[in-house]
């Protein structure tokens with residue numbers, strides 16, 4: 001008798017006509033899952049017999065079919081030329097059919113599950129699809145698939161789900177496949193999941209802590225909790241003018257905002273006197289101060305610094321390689337900004353080369369992606385300082401773990417650089433809009449670091 005299985009014709013013979021002969025396998029083991037599979041899918045592989053109907057291989061399948069009440073069974077007829085060849089065939093079937101390794105097994109299950117869900121997508125939906133997951137919790141595993149598979153393998157649904165999750169996790173953590181046993185791999189994975197959760201919590205705590213270091217207030221009214229090794233001040237110094245012009249297709253404004261207006265020079269210098277004195281008190285016994293300022297008030301500021309206790313050391317010139325152009329051609333382009341350097345006690349002065357000690361630094365004003373934008377994609381802050389310049393100052397005057405204070409933080413360039421260089425910092429900024437921007441800038445940075 002012939003029958004058709006997937007386009008291939010096999011012989012069928014009566015089970016009672018098959019002579020089992022000598023059986024190399026002592027025990028047939030539990031046939032439940034094999035019977036379940038045959039019930040659902042039929043006999044996928046025919047058994048092998050000789051022309052005389054002596055069984056060569058497939059005893060478990062034969063027994064399972066018998067127990068299922070089958071009368072006939074699909075066979076392939078083999079023609080061993082002698083007893084030796086016959087015994088080789090029997091041996092081959094029984095010894096070379098190695099069970100899958102745990103790695104192959106879980107990957108195969110995941111593959112099967114994917115195929116099943118592609119075929120029956122509705123089984124992934126709704127409450128029937130919800131299955132408990134401790135790895136990749138956003139993904140659901142088809143309940144129907146795990147149910148069928150569990151029955152086939154005579155295991156629990158939970159164990160099938162666990163295998164699938166392990167296979168998925170191996171894509172992210174290939175090192176899991178090195179585990180000798182599946183149970184070891186599962187233990188390792190649980191540890192990885194826990195440490196990942198901890199990392200997320202730690203990063204949230206770190207962000208919260210950092211946000212605590214952004215003080216949204218007037219510096220003059222702020223009480224500091226610690227002393228600072230380095231203070232960077234980029235204060236308003238009253239250079240705003242009601243001017244606006246177009247250059248290279250973009251509008252350049254000289255009006256930086258209300259924060260940069262003072263009624264008179266006296267008012268400006270009084271403001272400087274107050275914050276410079278307070279900064280001296282907030283500084284550690286050995287500390288450095290960098291203060292951005294305009295050339296118009298340089299000498300006044302040096303006096304104020306010295307009256308407040310600071311020792312003035314030098315004025316650094318920052319040469320901007322891309323300053324705002326000057327169209328009227330009546331004077332020189334303003335391409336320099338000045339940074340007063342003063343100290344208290346004997347602070348760190350850490351430089352790698354003589355060139356780094358020059359009181360001159362050259363770099364463009366903040367451009368491109370570094371320039372923060374508001375919701376309308378407009379420049380968020382008119383005087384955002386370049387990271388390269390601030391990094392230069394921080395590296396020369398501080399080391400890891402030092403406390404840095406930026407008392408007019410704007411977009412938080414100092415805090416941002418301090419964070420990347422593993423310094424502690426406090427940023428004070430009076431404008432809530434800029435405070436929010438500092439928070440966002442740091443959160444993005446911390447997130448990128450922990451991802």
Ligand SMILES: C[S@@+](CC[C@H](N)C(=O)[O-])C[C@H]1O[C@@H](n2cnc3c(N)ncnc32)[C@H](O)[C@@H]1O
Pocket residue numbers: 217218219220234235236259381383384385386407408409410411412413414428429430431434
């Ligand atoms: C020149 S900007 C600082 C820019 C900053 N260096 C950056 O890279 O973005 C000065 C900042 O000081 C803030 N400010 C003005 N008066 C303040 C005060 N009394 N206390 C704290 N911040 C103040 C302004 O809102 C402004 O954002």
